[in-house]
Amino acid sequence: MCKTEAMNKCDILVIGSGAAGLTAALALAETHRVTVLAKGSLTGGSTAWAQGGIAAVLDAGDTFENHVRDTMIAGAGLNRRETVEFVIERAPRSIDRLVELGVPFNTEGADLHLTREGGHSHRRIVHVDDATGWAVQDALLRAARAHPNVTLLPGRACIDLITGRHGEKFSGDGRVWGAYALDEASGRVEAHVARATVLAAGGAGRVYQFSTAPRGATGDGIAMAWRAGARVSNMEMMQFHPTCLYNLEVKNFLITEAVRGEGGHLLHPETGHRYMADYDPERMELAPRDIVARANDDQIKRYGLDYVHLDISHQPPDFVRQHFPTIHEKLQGLGIDMTREPIPVVPAQHYTCGGVVIGLDARTDLPGLWAAGECTESGLHGANRLASNSLLECFVFGEAAARDILAGWDDLPPPPAIREWDESRVTDSDEEVVIKQNWTEIRRMMWNYVGIVRTTKRLERARNRIDLLAQEIEDYYGSFRVTTDLVELRNLHQCADLIVRSALARHESRGLHFTLDYPETDPLARDTVLVP
Ligand code: FAD
Ligand code: SIN
Numbered sequence: 001m002c003k004t005e006a007m008n009k010c011d012i013l014v015i016g017s018g019a020a021g022l023t024a025a026l027a028l029a030e031t032h033r034v035t036v037l038a039k040g041s042l043t044g045g046s047t048a049w050a051q052g053g054i055a056a057v058l059d060a061g062d063t064f065e066n067h068v069r070d071t072m073i074a075g076a077g078l079n080r081r082e083t084v085e086f087v088i089e090r091a092p093r094s095i096d097r098l099v100e101l102g103v104p105f106n107t108e109g110a111d112l113h114l115t116r117e118g119g120h121s122h123r124r125i126v127h128v129d130d131a132t133g134w135a136v137q138d139a140l141l142r143a144a145r146a147h148p149n150v151t152l153l154p155g156r157a158c159i160d161l162i163t164g165r166h167g168e169k170f171s172g173d174g175r176v177w178g179a180y181a182l183d184e185a186s187g188r189v190e191a192h193v194a195r196a197t198v199l200a201a202g203g204a205g206r207v208y209q210f211s212t213a214p215r216g217a218t219g220d221g222i223a224m225a226w227r228a229g230a231r232v233s234n235m236e237m238m239q240f241h242p243t244c245l246y247n248l249e250v251k252n253f254l255i256t257e258a259v260r261g262e263g264g265h266l267l268h269p270e271t272g273h274r275y276m277a278d279y280d281p282e283r284m285e286l287a288p289r290d291i292v293a294r295a296n297d298d299q300i301k302r303y304g305l306d307y308v309h310l311d312i313s314h315q316p317p318d319f320v321r322q323h324f325p326t327i328h329e330k331l332q333g334l335g336i337d338m339t340r341e342p343i344p345v346v347p348a349q350h351y352t353c354g355g356v357v358i359g360l361d362a363r364t365d366l367p368g369l370w371a372a373g374e375c376t377e378s379g380l381h382g383a384n385r386l387a388s389n390s391l392l393e394c395f396v397f398g399e400a401a402a403r404d405i406l407a408g409w410d411d412l413p414p415p416p417a418i419r420e421w422d423e424s425r426v427t428d429s430d431e432e433v434v435i436k437q438n439w440t441e442i443r444r445m446m447w448n449y450v451g452i453v454r455t456t457k458r459l460e461r462a463r464n465r466i467d468l469l470a471q472e473i474e475d476y477y478g479s480f481r482v483t484t485d486l487v488e489l490r491n492l493h494q495c496a497d498l499i500v501r502s503a504l505a506r507h508e509s510r511g512l513h514f515t516l517d518y519p520e521t522d523p524l525a526r527d528t529v530l531v532p
Contacts, residue, residue, distance in 0.1 A: 013179060024372055067088045103139045159182055212252050220488065226498065266308055357376075428480065450462050
């Protein structure tokens with residue numbers, strides 16, 4: 001069936017090998033052949049880095065309604081209730097499935113151990129010590145590797161989705177037929193043609209200078225879907241985690257929210273004042289993440305500090321070592337003993353709440369394209385994600401995508417003949433410095449102008465910069481052979497543009513979008529939906 005060696009055909013293409021992509025792939029592989037593409041290594045997404053855990057109502061004293069309420073309070077009412085209920089009711093089943101796959105969750109007697117995080121009114125976070133993501137990624141990957149119907153292709157950076165306009169006969173119906181991907185080893189661009197495509201390419205955290213997200217979180221999935229014609233929403237809702245380690249060598253190491261969940265205090269580093277009492281006296285350190293991140297940012301700016309302190313040294317040393325073995329060991333290596341002294345922390349970008357608009361069936365606007373995980377806006381998180389609801393969303397919507405594709409399989413048309421990638425008009429780059437310069441400029445500008453506290457003036461400055469960079473990046477993309485760095489720069493720029501346009505469109509402060517020019521919250525919560 002292959003037209004040339006640069007053309008690959010499969011039943012279903014999954015873009016991304018994190019929690020969302022592999023969940024979808026495993027469910028689809030029960031009956032169909034699935035190819036999974038990943039940029040770089042198969043463990044390079046955020047999933048492997050997740051620390052705290054997965055939220056699920058498992059305790060007899062807790063209820064779905066409590067979890068729904070906590071999610072909607074954190075999300076400042078912008079969540080779609082139907083989605084919130086859909087996800088939360090499926091959480092226990094998702095945990096059972098992970099247990100079946102061999103994820104070694106911590107236990108307490110016969111039950112799973114539940115920890116606590118900000119915004120949760122109950123203990124409901126299942127976890128594997130403080131390295132839950134790695135255990136989940138490992139279990140999913142082992143199952144995918146063992147499955148005869150799953151082909152895993154790392155080192156493939158998707159450049160764009162294939163749509164009707166890439167067919168040998170032009171078709172303008174917007175249907176998606178797979179993706180063009182750069183084989184990072186050979187430098188060749190391959191067409192991966194499929195009847196159904198699942199986009200699970202993760203978030204856009206690296207659009208900011210300081211982020212807890214891995215290097216590859218450059219919003220490729222969001223940018224590709226947008227260019228192909230899908231709506232994107234709530235991109236202004238960028239989540240900042242309150243406690244990223246402050247260290248001159250290690251720039252993006254997260255200190256899990258569970259440290260506060262297990263009793264950690266936030267302190268002014270000079271006076272020792274437990275300042276959350278001044279911002280949210282009732283919930284203190286366990287207020288939702290947007291409130292704690294803004295408090296940390298405020299302390300740092302108000303007192304000219306480099307960082308604030310997170311202190312759990314009042315808990316017994318064995319308790320700390322037992323609950324946080326990974327963090328303890330990492331900090332020991334940097335000369336910090338968290339059982340005896342406070343940890344210097346700063347806020348950093350952490351999660352992309354907005355993304356490609358999907359329904360409960362994980363369908364996007366484009367026929368042939370489903371999406372799941374951090375690249376989407378499903379309605380679960382609203383204006384601010386509740387801690388540990390994200391992995392959960394990946395499992396639920398990965399499954400939902402698979403179910404919907406399989407249910408409608410017979411009605412999906414077979415792909416037409418697709419054109420090969422055209423490189424006839426490009427040469428090798430002679431100035432790689434352009435990529436580095438623009439990448440650095442975008443990330444710094446987003447941090448300074450589109451950060452935790454915003455103003456219209458700063459957002460407009462950001463918009464002007466983004467407009468100026470647009471021509472330069474498109475010229476570069478049109479003239480030179482693609483590399484992963486170039487693919488990522490183009491997507492970072494695209495996402496920065498979507499974030500700033502969304503932020504300028506929201507004339508209120510809600511959840512993660514806090515602007516001094518519109519400090520009030522409107523009575524009616526509305527999504528910011530951008531239409532290509
Ligand atoms: P990812 O796991 O990010 O995977 C993205 C995949 O897409 C990767 O395989 C990547 O290679 C691939 N990809 C990207 N671009 C391309 C391209 N152009 N071509 C081909 N492939 C591409 N959430 C929780 O619920 N609980 C937690 O405890 C938690 N802790 C976290 C800690 C950290 C440090 C971070 C950064 C996040 C944490 N989160 C947590 C959030 C959560 O980890 C992520 O939202 C979730 O893992 C996203 O999964 P995903 O499958 O959507 O994407
Ligand atoms: C953390 O462990 O603090 C991160 C949890 C999350 O992002 O949901």
